[in-house]
Amino acid sequence: MAKNNAQRTAASGPSSRRPFYLILAAIAVLGIVAIVYEKKTSTHRTPEEMNAEYEALKQKYANAGPPQPYVRGKADAPVVIEEFADYECPSCGNFATVTEPDVRARIVDAGLAQYKYYDFPLPMHGNSRQASLAAACADEQGKFWEMHDQLFASQDRWGLSPSEAQVTDNPTPVFQSLAKAIGLDMTKWQQCYDSKKYEARVMANMSEALRRNIDQTPTFFVNGVKIAGAVPYDQLKQAVDNAAKQGPMSAADSALGNIISHH
Amino acid sequence: MKRMVLAALALVGVFVALYLTLYKLGMIGVLACGTGGCERVNTSQWAQFLGMPVSVWGLAFYLVTFIVAFVGTTPRQADNVGLSKLLTAMCGVGVLFSAWLTYLELFVIGAICRYCVVSAVIVTVMFVVSLMDWRTRRDERASAS
Numbered sequence: 098m099a100k101n102n103a104q105r106t107a108a109s110g111p112s113s114r115r116p117f118y119l120i121l122a123a124i125a126v127l128g129i130v131a132i133v134y135e136k137k138t139s140t141h142r143t144p145e146e147m148n149a150e151y152e153a154l155k156q157k158y159a160n161a162g163p164p165q166p167y168v169r170g171k172a173d174a175p176v177v178i179e180e181f182a183d184y185e186c187p188s189c190g191n192f193a194t195v196t197e198p199d200v201r202a203r204i205v206d207a208g209l210a211q212y213k214y215y216d217f218p219l220p221m222h223g224n225s226r227q228a229s230l231a232a233a234c235a236d237e238q239g240k241f242w243e244m245h246d247q248l249f250a251s252q253d254r255w256g257l258s259p260s261e262a263q264v265t266d267n268p269t270p271v272f273q274s275l276a277k278a279i280g281l282d283m284t285k286w287q288q289c290y291d292s293k294k295y296e297a298r299v300m301a302n303m304s305e306a307l308r309r310n311i312d313q314t315p316t317f318f319v320n321g322v323k324i325a326g327a328v329p330y331d332q333l334k335q336a337v338d339n340a341a342k343q344g345p346m347s348a349a350d351s352a353l354g355n356i357i358s359h360h
Numbered sequence: 361m362k363r364m365v366l367a368a369l370a371l372v373g374v375f376v377a378l379y380l381t382l383y384k385l386g387m388i389g390v391l392a393c394g395t396g397g398c399e400r401v402n403t404s405q406w407a408q409f410l411g412m413p414v415s416v417w418g419l420a421f422y423l424v425t426f427i428v429a430f431v432g433t434t435p436r437q438a439d440n441v442g443l444s445k446l447l448t449a450m451c452g453v454g455v456l457f458s459a460w461l462t463y464l465e466l467f468v469i470g471a472i473c474r475y476c477v478v479s480a481v482i483v484t485v486m487f488v489v490s491l492m493d494w495r496t497r498r499d500e501r502a503s504a505s
Contacts, residue, residue: 117364117433121371128375132382 151220155307158300165298166213167232167241169205176210176340178333181217181306182315184228184248185256189315192327193249199330210319210337214245216299217306217314224255224268226299231272233295234286240279247275362493366447366486367429373422373482380415380475414461418479425450425486441501444494451487458483 166179178200182189205212216232218225228248235244255268265271269290276286289295309318317324317333320340324332407414428450432443458480465476 114433117367120364120368124368124371124375128372128378132375132379 147220147223154226154296154300155304158297158304161297161301161304164215164302164305166215166302167236167245168211168213169201169242170211171208172211174208174211175344176320176337177213177318178204178210178337179213179215179318180315181215181302181309181311181317183217183219183222183225184232185222185225185252186219186314187252187257188327190249190252190256192315193246196327196330196333200333203330204334204337209341214241215302215305217303217311217316218299219314222256223263224265226296227268228255228272229299229302230290230293230295231276233298234289235276235279235281237289237295238281238285240281243279244275244281247279248272251275362489362496363429363432363444363447365489366451366493367426367433369482369486369489370422370426370429373479373486374419374426376475376479376482377415377418377422380479381413381419417457421450421454425454439497439501441494441497444490444497448487448490448494451483451490454483455487 182192200212204210216229218229232241232244232248235241251271253264255265255271256263258264272290273283273287277283306316309323311325313325315327317328317336319333319336320343322336322340324336409417425447428443428447431437432440432447437443458476461476462480465473
């Protein structure tokens with residue numbers, strides 16, 4: 098026993114512990130550097146700055162008037178699907194690229210429902226409001242949905258990286274290339290985008306989201322019935338079928354819905 | 361030697377848990393984009409355990425394990441088999457807890473958080489190493505006596 102101890106003491110004396118300490122120190126330094134780096138790159142602006150910016154905009158557009166969603170499908174369709182989404186939100190991107198093509202082909206274009214898209218840029222997504230402006234300026238040229246699809250499909254180029262860090266502070270070059278790709282009049286689009294021509298529209302749509310107490314994107318309303326999250330096609334179709342069975346929303350219902358949503 | 365590996369792994373775990381804790385503190389906001397990924401996992405109802413964020417429990421676990429393993433590397437504790445048992449038991453609890461969290465991620469929340477996977481892998485390796493450490497010390501003691 099004593100011999101064993103003596104051997105071990107010799108083998109693990111102070112000198113043989115040096116590599117161990119070095120490795121621990123290396124891990125500590127790497128860990129701290131990684132966290133600091135991650136903090137730096139994840140948000141170029143601090144959350145406080147982003148929130149302040151957001152609050153200021155909310156103030157400025159407190160009376161932006163009624164929301165002006167982007168509409169697709171027949172006006173006399175028995176059901177209305179409303180979507181509140183953020184261009185930079187990964188789950189909105191999932192919905193737009195995976196589920197929405199089916200929703201369009203089999204529900205909206207089939208005449209079962211009308212579709213309304215409302216901007217709901219979240220404060221922690223630094224480029225989302227810009228994306229909403231880019232889409233509004235495409236709408237001016239009748240190509241809202243094309244731009245909407247392009248923006249969601251290219252989130253990784255201007256929005257969040259897979260580790261949910263902002264990939265760029267300046268998304269404009271990417272938006273320009275998207276606008277070009279869908280064949281917009283670039284001079285007109287650029288002017289509209291630079292002047293933030295539709296900021297009031299975007300903020301009015303966002304105010305509507307806040308009025309309805311939405312705390313997650315995407316959130317849907319099917320004839321006023323709330324469905325939160327990037328739900329699969331079947332769930333949305335089910336909601337549309339249910340709504341259709343109950344008949345069109347009566348004036349009284351929608352008035353009630355308005356009262357409720359304003360509280 | 362194996363305890364040195366344990367201490368080093370636990371230190372890595374400390375930083376992973378620390379990062380997640382900072383993320384959790386920074387992300388407590390009202391509005392959320394319900395994503396697939398860390399946001400979804402880290403803002404889900406299961407991100408709390410006994411009133412504290414899971415990442416804080418993880419941080420405490422790795423810190424304590426690091427300290428125990430580090431103490432275990434000193435020559436004075438070299439023959440302490442009890443310490444090996446303690447480490448194995450701690451890592452065992454860690455593995456069970458991680459297994460439960462991974463189950464939640466895969467089958468209940470339906471989203472995976474990379475850092476949580478990293479943590480689960482670390483704790484699993486730590487458990488295996490602690491088992492090996494325990495067996496070595498036990499055998500050494502048996503052959504010595």
